[in-house]
Amino acid sequence: MSAGAGRATRREWLGLAVLALPTMLIAMDLTVLHLALPALTADLRPGSTELLWIVDVYGFLIAGCLITMGAIGDRVGRRRLLLIGAVAFGVASVLSAFAVNVAMLIAARALLGIAGSTLMPSTLSLIRIMFRDPGQQGAAIGAWTGFFGLGTVIGPLVGGAFLEAFGWGSVFLLGVPVMLLLVVFGPLVLPEYRDESVARPDLISAIMSIAGVLALVFGLKRIAEDGLRPDSGVAVVAGLVLAVLFVRRQGRLRQPLVDLSLFRGGVFGTALGMLVLATLLSAASQFFVMQYLQLVRGLPPFQAGLWSLPTTVAVMIGAMGAPALVSRMKLSTLLAGGLLVAAVGMAALAWVGGPSDLYVAVAGAAVIGLGLGPMISLGTGLIVGAAPPERAGAASAMASTGTELGAALGVAVIGSVGFAVYRANLVGGLPDGLPAAVAETARNTLAAAVTVARELPAVQGSALLAVAREAFVHGLRTTAIVGAVLAVLLAAAAAFLLRNARTPGAPPPAVEGDEAARPLDEAHN
Incomplete structure (x- = not known):
């Protein structure tokens, strides 16, 4: 890709708008189910293991199938795979909405995950084909990242409104009209790309x-x-x-299936690893802040979604503004600076002391989103730009897999730290006379403690609720400190390991002949 590559026309920008819708929907689908769990559980009555699979099978299948679907898209055609996936996603959404038992819902959620895995690499790799101009490509990827972040944050807002009005099945039907739009307008504004030389996966x-x-x-x-x-x-x-x-x-x-030669230049692997860790920080902070808003502050889902809007705006500013800033400053400086901003947001969360610190929590989450936006946006661009056009689908799948793994690690690793602190602080503070079964349930999560507290006498329930909320805040503050330290370490790594990295098509540095300083797409073509 050269600096003189043709600029995108109105058709390509319309195509980007079409691609942004399923991207935002996939992110929303990762969050809206949590709102529907109480009503869903009361209706279908799943066991604890079944409930785990209802929640997680979607994310499991997306993460597991992304690389394979990226390679398939390179062979059969990225637009074709996108449209097939859109139809499958719509069908699975309807099946999920009208599931009559637990087994049907788990199977439908699994199909949703497989269909979702066809959409993410297809959208990102098509952006690489549609936007050849380096500046426009960076802006397009920033917009794509911004819409993914937007979907993650507004999921509770939109899902809460539908849940209150139409019941738990309605949260799955959000995807049907979006996929219909994609099937109708996709063939009109999206190009097709395939590589006949790519072998069968x-x-x-x-x-x-x-x-x-x-x-x-x-x-x-x-x-x-x-x-x-x-x-x-x-x-x-x-x-x-x-x-x-x-x-x-x-x-x-x-x-x-995965071209290991992409990792030989160093920048590809470094960008992928840092993207995973940046997503880890983002997912962990959102996970705890959303619980703080609903379970500590006591906000209903819709109001919690409203208080998440500052984070939405901040994520979009960080992701979409980074491509414009990268032309004015060194890439590594921009990424390191953003990560330091995220560290400041984490430090702000460490000052949250209880339900009264709502503004501190919301501001901290917004600053974190603002700081991580450049890494998520430009890191994705570095990964996709490192691959030759015929392998863009597989590279896009690896970038998407990195974000999925980062989200899982954020909840699993950082979340386990927070839950360990929660349990440790709760054990010594439980009110006297609490039944053993109730105490054991309350130790699991704050949500479980809130549920059992409602079934206790008023005085005892209030005492349990106060102790559990205080224990959770301790966990939130601990994870915020861990996240701040990790963000600072990532900032140092970005400044050092990516000091010679450039976005695809950026002007070469003064020193010529350095392999690490060549444009990523040239180094691999």
Whole structure:
């Protein structure tokens, strides 16, 4: 890609608008189900393990299938895969909305995850094809990232409104009109791209990647909820072993599912790793702040969504403003500066002391979103720009997989720290005379404590609620400190490891002949 590449026309920008809708919807679908769980549980009465699968099977399948679907899109056509996935997503949404039992809902959610995995790499790789001009490509990827962040944050807002008006099934029907728009307008404004020379995706590699990611994410989720147990430990080890075997197999294949040569320049792997960690920080902060708003502050879902709007605006400013700033300052300086801003937001969350600190929590979350926006936006651009056009689908899938894994790790790793602090602070402060079963339930999560507190006598319930909320705030503050330290370390890493990195098509630095300083797309073409 050269600096003189053709600029996008109105059709490409309309295409971007079409691609932004499913991107935002996928992010919303990751959050709206949590709002519907009380009504859904009362209706279908799932067991604890079944409830886990209802919540997590969607994210598991998205993360597990992304790389495979990216490779399939390179072969069969990215627009075709996108449209097929849109139809499947709409059908699965209807099945989820009208599920009559737990098994049907789990199966429908699994189909939603598989369909979602076709949408994310297709949208990002099509942006690479539609926007050849480096500046416009950066702006387009920033907009794509901003809409994904927007969907994550407004999910509780829109889902809460539909839930109150129409019941739990309505949160799944949000996807149907969006997918209809994509199927109707996609063929009109989106280009098709395929590479006939790409071999059929290796079935064994596909199975290994899906099984490895599923095992790893499942194990991390279980550790976050129940601590380290034999089943979660075995799942994590199995996932890591499959990951090692997967990498070794890719090195032996003539046309691998993942092109390991992309990692040889250093910048690709560094950007991917930092994208995972930036998403980790974002997911962890949102996870705790949303619980703070609803369970500590006591806001209903719709009002909690309204208080999340400052974070929405901040994420979009950070993600969409970064491409404009990168032409005025060094990329590593911009990324490191953004991460330091995120560290300031984390530090602000560490000052939250109870329900009265609503403004501190909201401001801290907004500053975190503002600071992480450049890393998420430009990091994605670095990853996609590192791949040649014929492998853009696979590279896009790796970027999307990185964000999914980062989100899972944010809840599993950072979340486990917060829950450990919550349990430690709760044990010594439980009110006297509390039934053993109630105490054990309250130790699980703050949500469980709030639920059982409502069933106790008023005085005892209020005492339990006060202790549980205080314990959760301790966990929130601890995770905020951990996040601030991690953000500072990431800022230092960005300043040093990405000091020679440039966005695709940016002017070359003064020193010529340095492989690390060449444009990423030139270095791999």
